[in-house]
Amino acid sequence: MDGTGWRPVKRTRTFEDVLAQIERRITEDGLTAGDRLPAERQLAEQLGVSRSSVREALRVLETLGVVSSQVGRGPDAGAVLTSRPDSALTDLLRLHLGLAGLEMREVIDARHMIEQWAAAHAASSGADTSALAAALAGMDGAKSAEEFVEHDTAFHCAIADASGNRFIAAIMRSLRDSMRKYSVEAVRRLGDTSVLRADHVRILEAVERGDAGEAVRAVSEHLAHAYPTLFR
Amino acid sequence: MDGTGWRPVKRTRTFEDVLAQIERRITEDGLTAGDRLPAERQLAEQLGVSRSSVREALRVLETLGVVSSQVGRGPDAGAVLTSRPDSALTDLLRLHLGLAGLEMREVIDARHMIEQWAAAHAASSGADTSALAAALAGMDGAKSAEEFVEHDTAFHCAIADASGNRFIAAIMRSLRDSMRKYSVEAVRRLGDTSVLRADHVRILEAVERGDAGEAVRAVSEHLAHAYPTLFR
DNA sequence: ACCAATGTATGGTCAGACCATACCTAACCA
DNA sequence: TGGTTAGGTATGGTCTGACCATACATTGGT
Known part of the structure; x- marks a missing residue:
C-alpha cells in the first residue's frame, strides 16, 4: 500500500x-x-x-x-x-510561574512596561482620577503590609483602567494578582512606606496635571524604590 | 439550630x-x-x-x-x-475579540507598547539579530500579502524574543496571531510595501547599533505607516 | 393578593463500558 | 543468536445512563 x-x-x-x-x-x-x-x-x-x-x-x-x-x-x-479574561490570565500566570517557566523578573519588567504606558495615556487623555485618590487614601489607613499591598494594587490597577485599554488593564490585574505575595514581602523588607507614598502622590499629581512625561518618570522611579534589588 | x-x-x-x-x-x-x-x-x-x-x-x-x-x-x-502559554493566550485573545469584548484598537495599542519596549531592550542588551535579518529577507521574497505578513510577524516576534522576556514575547505572538487577518487587509490596502521595508531596515540597524532611542522612534513611525487610520 | 407545596430544567457528579493508540513482551522463525 | 511478529496491556477519548442539588416555574390553597 x-x-x-x-x-x-x-x-x-x-x-x-x-x-x-x-x-x-x-x-x-x-x-x-x-x-x-x-x-x-x-x-x-x-x-x-x-x-x-x-x-x-x-x-x-x-x-x-x-x-x-x-x-x-x-x-x-x-x-x-461572558467576557472575563482576567481570571484566565491570572491562572495562566500563576501556573506558569509555579512551573518555573517564567521568572519574577520577567513579570516585574512587564509590569514596568505597562505602568509607564498606562500612566502616560491616563495623563494625556485626562482620565478620571478619583479611583486613584481613593486607593491612595486606603494605603494611608493600612495597618499591615497585606492591607497596604491591597490598596497599592488598587492604585496601580486604577491607572491601567484609566488608560482606557481593557486588554492592558486585564494583564495588569493578573500581574498584580500573581505577584501579591512577592509584593508583600518587598513591602516588609522595605519597612518604611513613606517613600512609596510620596511616589504615589507624585504619580497622581502628574496624571491629574496631564503631564505624561513626568508621569512616566514618576512610575519608573517608584518601581525602582519598591524593588530596589531588581534595578541596576 | x-x-x-x-x-x-x-x-x-x-x-x-x-x-x-x-x-x-x-x-x-x-x-x-x-x-x-x-x-x-x-x-x-x-x-x-x-x-x-x-x-x-x-x-x-x-x-x-x-x-x-x-x-x-x-x-x-x-x-x-509543559509550559506553553502561547496557545492559551492566543485562544483567549481570539475569543474575546470575537465576543466584541475587546476592540482592535486596544490590541494594536498593546502591540505598540510591547514593540517599543522590546526594541529598546533588544537594542540596549546587544541581542542576536540574525532572526530579524532572516525575517527581513523573507519579506523581500514574499509574493502575496499573506506571505508578507507571515514574515513581518516573524520579524516583530523576533524583536520580542530578543528582548529576553518570555512573557512579553508570548503576548506579542498572541497579538500577532489574533490580528493576522487584519494585518493582511492593512497590507493590501497599503499596496506598496517599500515604506514598510525601509522601516524594518531602520529598526534592525538601530537594534544592531544598540541605539535604543532610535529603535523606539523607528518602531513608532513604522506602526503609524502600517496602520495610518489608527493614529491621529 | 399572597404564600406554600410541588414540578421541572439545569449543571455537577458518578459508574461502567467500549474504542483506538502505542508501547511492551514473549513466542516464533531463520 | 538475532530479528520479526502476534498478542498483551496501559493509556487517553468517548459514550451511555443514572442520580443529585439547585433554583426557577407552576399550581393550588388561603
Missing part, C-alpha cells in the same frame, strides 16, 4: 469539534456577552455527541473566561457568554 | 478540588516541565473522585498550556507537564 496522502479518519478530538462549533456560532450568529448558550443536553443532541464532550468544551471556554455556567433554572441558568 | 458559621457542605466543584490538588502537587513536589502526572484512572482513585472530574481538571490545565496529554503507552504517554 502506498502511504501517500493517507489521512487518519479522526484527527481532532470530539470536544475540539464542539469547541469549534460553539465558536462558529458565536461569530456567525453575532452572539455577545450576556447571551445564553443551549443547555448541555440540547447541545449534545444538536451536535450528535455525548454530554461529556460538550462539558469538556464548555470547561475550556469557562477557563478562557468566555462562558459562565449557572445551575438551576430560569433566565440566568445555563451557560452564559 | 443556630445558623452561625454554617457552611454549605460543598462550595467548590469537584474538578476544582482536583485542580487545586494537582496544582499543590506541582508546587510542593517541585514538578517541572517534562514531568509526568499520574494516569487519569489512578488520579481519580487517589483523590476519590470520578474520572470525569479528573478529566475536566486536566482539560483546564491543558487549556492553560500547563499539561499535554498523549495517548498510548510508554514514557511519553499520559499527562505531561
